Amino acid sequence: MSAKPRSFSLEVADGVATAYLDRAAACNRISEALAADVRDAFDELDHHDGVRVVILTGMGEAFCVGADLPADEPDLPRAAGRVRVSGCIAACRKPVIAALNGSAMDQGLEIALACDIRLASENARLGLTQIRSGLLPWDGGTQRLPRLIGQGRAMEMILTARTVDAREAKEMGMVDGVVPPQDVLKEARKLAETIAAHAPIAAGYAKEAVRTGRDLPLDQGLRLEADLNVLLQSTADRAEGVRSFLEKRPPVYRGR
Amino acid sequence: MTVPDSRNTISYSKEGPVARVVLDRPDVINAYDTRMRDELYQVMQSVGDDPDVRVAVLSGAGEKGFCAGADLTEFGTAPSQTIARRTRWARDVWGLFLSLEKPLVAALHGWVIGSGVEMACLCDVRIASEDAVFRMPEVALGMLPAAGGAQTLERAIGADRALELLLTGRTMDAAEAVRIGLVHRVVQRGSLRAQADRVAAGLADRDPRALAAVKTAVRRGPDMPLHRGLELEERLLAALKR
Numbered sequence: 167m168s169a170k171p172r173s174f175s176l177e178v179a180d181g182v183a184t185a186y187l188d189r190a191a192a193c194n195r196i197s198e199a200l201a202a203d204v205r206d207a208f209d210e211l212d213h214h215d216g217v218r219v220v221i222l223t224g225m226g227e228a229f230c231v232g233a234d235l236p237a238d239e240p241d242l243p244r245a246a247g248r249v250r251v252s253g254c255i256a257a258c259r260k261p262v263i264a265a266l267n268g269s270a271m272d273q274g275l276e277i278a279l280a281c282d283i284r285l286a287s288e289n290a291r292l293g294l295t296q297i298r299s300g301l302l303p304w305d306g307g308t309q310r311l312p313r314l315i316g317q318g319r320a321m322e323m324i325l326t327a328r329t330v331d332a333r334e335a336k337e338m339g340m341v342d343g344v345v346p347p348q349d350v351l352k353e354a355r356k357l358a359e360t361i362a363a364h365a366p367i368a369a370g371y372a373k374e375a376v377r378t379g380r381d382l383p384l385d386q387g388l389r390l391e392a393d394l395n396v397l398l399q400s401t402a403d404r405a406e407g408v409r410s411f412l413e414k415r416p417p418v419y420r421g422r
Numbered sequence: 423m424t425v426p427d428s429r430n431t432i433s434y435s436k437e438g439p440v441a442r443v444v445l446d447r448p449d450v451i452n453a454y455d456t457r458m459r460d461e462l463y464q465v466m467q468s469v470g471d472d473p474d475v476r477v478a479v480l481s482g483a484g485e486k487g488f489c490a491g492a493d494l495t496e497f498g499t500a501p502s503q504t505i506a507r508r509t510r511w512a513r514d515v516w517g518l519f520l521s522l523e524k525p526l527v528a529a530l531h532g533w534v535i536g537s538g539v540e541m542a543c544l545c546d547v548r549i550a551s552e553d554a555v556f557r558m559p560e561v562a563l564g565m566l567p568a569a570g571g572a573q574t575l576e577r578a579i580g581a582d583r584a585l586e587l588l589l590t591g592r593t594m595d596a597a598e599a600v601r602i603g604l605v606h607r608v609v610q611r612g613s614l615r616a617q618a619d620r621v622a623a624g625l626a627d628r629d630p631r632a633l634a635a636v637k638t639a640v641r642r643g644p645d646m647p648l649h650r651g652l653e654l655e656e657r658l659l660a661a662l663k664r
Contacts, residue, residue, distance in 0.1 A: 282589065361589045363562075364564075368564050375573070376572050383646075388573055391573055395568045401564065407562070
């Protein structure tokens with residue numbers, strides 16, 4: 167993780183990785199290079215033993231206002247949709263927090279939707295406006311937004327291209343918290359530290375059970391949950407969790 | 423008619439068509455242990471089988487809360503993981519809750535922790551008193567919800583909110599719980615029982631066949647593609663008209 171690509175940067179401290187979309191001059195628009203960096207980074211973070219929680223945020227004023235669409239691109243509709251990144255974020259087994267330091271538009275919002283918890287700056291705007299260019303959301307937006315806020319509200323936002331401010335996004339359940347701009351990263355870190363203090367295997371399994379279970383019939387989801395529970399019984403962390411509770415002291419988890 | 427019972431961890435009684443199921447270990451805030459599992463299994467079977475019962479109200483005894491979660495003093499006592507897995511399905515109390523066609527009302531007060539939240543999520547109508555506090559502590563303890571919570575909580579409040587509660591282990595008050603749909607109504611502590619009884623009485627007045635049909639349609643429908651769900655609805659309606 168020493169090499170720092172230009173459009174993307176990463177810090178790891180105390181079990182928390184902070185990943186920055188780092189093209190502030192372009193409002194962190196997703197270029198092919200940036201997309202490739204994000205994919206590589208998340209692949210690595212997923213396997214990095216020192217990382218328990220990932221924060222994804224943007225440098226500068228915006229989180230990410232969409233895809234890079236060069237002015238000289240002659241064939242806009244075909245060019246768009248080539249670079250998807252939400253899949254590799256959603257595939258990360260560790261909890262991922264989106265710290266929306268500013269606006270998350272189009273692909274920027276789709277990326278945020280692939281994260282598990284979203285905190286937004288009070289001046290952030292959010293929306294999927296691709297329909298204005300004769301396009302659809304292409305990085306998971308048509309699937310993840312209705313699952314998050316309900317079909318009617320998602321349909322309204324996607325069809326009208328209406329954007330919402332952070333407060334309305336919170337009312338809809340699109341973001342989980344709204345904070346002053348200067349506190350976004352600080353609050354995300356607090357949240358990440360809370361999660362990082364918990365047993366990492368259990369946190370990963372909780373994510374798997376909830377996310378995978380969502381797409382299974384309930385009885386199959388319950389089987390998955392029960393099997394993951396039994397698997398957890400073989401971990402040292404689970405024994406430590408129970409022991410620390412009974413001994414009335416804070417647990418020390420090692421991810422084993 | 424009231425039928426008292428001699429069980430230790432669950433008290434069960436009937437008043438007309440309403441069954442009362444009370445988690446009854448108030449000295450440990452009704453912590454759920456294997457004995458409670460076995461007794462709850464028997465009692466919920468009676469709820470399903472007893473033709474006089476049309477609706478059940480689930481509540482917790484004592485002042486402190488509905489349920490403080492699983493009894494951790496029992497953890498780690500399973501002889502092996504393979505036996506733990508087999509036992510989970512040998513007496514599938516949560517599957518039994520889900521299979522009941524009669525409506526279940528949860529009356530929640532004070533601490534509603536871990537399996538307490540999960541039991542509530544297996545009920546159809548959830549009423550909480552203002553002092554109720556909700557929390558999912560499993561991940562903080564190195565484990566997962568084991569009473570269906572990773573599945574039912576997601577279906578009640580959405581995957582992202584469920585995950586946020588599970589990952590952070592934070593507490594949630596009754597006002598937030600009603601705002602996000604984890605509970606359906608918040609009432610004063612003193613009127614919790616009366617309000618739950620009113621809801622139960624209202625349900626008991628309805629046609630039980632219609633209640634069973636709508637419960638099946640709404641619970642099973644979301645697990646199907648839309649066209650299958652619509653077929654199910656049509657079949658259930660046709661059966662009702664017969």
